[in-house]
Amino acid sequence: MAYTSMSVSERQLLPPAVAVSTVAFALHPPAHARLGESGVEAAYAAAAAVGFAGAASDAGAAAEVPAETSARARDTLWLPLVRRTRAPFAGDWALPGGPIPFNETLADTAVRTLRAAVLRDPRYLEQLYSFGAVERSAQAQRLVTIAYWALYGEQDLAGDALTGAAEQNIDEQNIDEQGAAEQDDPNVAWFSADRLPPLAFDHAEIVAHALDRLRSKTEYSTVAYRFLGDTFTLAQLREVHEAVRGEAVDPANFRRQALAQGHLVDTGEQTSGAKHRPARLYQFREQTTQQTRNLT
Template sequence: MDFADVSASERPYLPPAVAVSTVAFALNPPSGALVVGQGVRHDAAGESSATLWIPLVRRTRAPYLGRWALPGGPTRWDETLADTALRSIRAAAQCTPGYLEQLYAFGGVERSADAQRLVTIAYWAMLGEDDLSTAVPGGAEGGSTGASTAEQAGGRRWDDPRVDPPRAETGAAIDESGRADANVAWCSADALPDLAFDHSAITDYALARLRSKTEYAAVAHRFLGPVFTIGQLRAVHEAVLGYAVDPANFRRQILARGALIDTGERETGSPHRPARLYRFSNEAAPEFPDARPQPRRPA
């Protein structure tokens, strides 16, 4: 039922609409992606460290026309909540996350203003190097319905106007290099713009969940490839926890834990002395739930 078609006396009694919003974390934006903001954090002592990145979509309709928002939208009648989260990430990031977890339900009565009340189920995901290596900016992963990537990732809200604004007002474009829709951008999680709705609160909650993870090896294992250097592992540590660490102390402590195995190989293509490549031991490399959609059982 369309909210606009319901009388004012009936609107307070409509059941809430259900939507999904997803915060997808990555160590770096995919190659060729539109990037907004800086990817280096400076602490009080002036030390710099890497930050996490998340994809955002620009609102192409009122409310919050032109404002950045998290990928997501209403869940479809034939989708699970996780399916909706995965669809929105694929449309925005052009890849499938290796890890996806339900975060929290946001259902404050003040969220929807004068529109139909909306309950949003938030998810958070981790996009590793292997996940992003399959990303194809401007490609067909997000679908080929003719809608912009931002529209696919954000979905049509229950309170969107029925007539879309002129295309020129949205700023959407695909440049000559084939880069992704200009209404999709990767932003540093520590320097986000003012987001639409309560998406800033959702992002803060997701960051807190990620940084409170006690299984540090599990987080690092998901962001990195099968082999990595100590420096790359330290970058994950700094990006997730939000501060720089001493390289020598980090190396000594991480090796003392016995969670890493020296592969006997060194990285290639480095202008400096090639660093040793490590992998997690079987005990330190946890099993993760498969984020890919599972076949539906016949009714």
């Protein structure tokens, strides 16, 4: 900011700078989004470490995501990263974020910086943890980072990107141009959570922390529904849980447990066109007796 003329010792006497960083998850990257590459060998190693078999099918590819997302891309989580242009860690990928202005809440800063990187508003936002180690950014002013994690739903990423602050309704003809503009920023890309590049600061630790939180929160809360649209099949909901948990889930038992929660409403409609028995479409209904937990 304005402390460029200060010496290191002068900066150390200042109060620490406070910044927000956000780990934003989605089932798959938005259409026309730039996909990050992290190297094939690193990809295979990471996939093996997480326990995915053959998950590195398109590792290293920088191509566009097909409009109709394949089933293969479903069983992993994606998150947006921003390439740093300044020291420290210049050139490395980092979580979206930035310093908090004096008149913005922490959550507001998280949403604003996320919107600037992803051009879309997240569907869910929750504070994760605060990191304030003394040696976080050596030689510079001390930095305290408050980490958030966020979640994008299918409907958030399927459509057009935001241009202005309040721009939301763009007609079909402009989508390709928006997509092109979105893709033109080389410093923002989406990565599979299984194949992340080396991250700046301790952002790798933050991502791991966010993944833990997402996994445990999926077990007892209703966050998983936010990955999906208004209506969905039980198979889609199960695929979300499989992507988050990283393992296959028995369809029969999952159905029984999902329906027992009481959050699902049968819309009476069905899917069609698939080459098998059609599936019922459900809606998510918030339950009246909502209990929250507080664990870590």
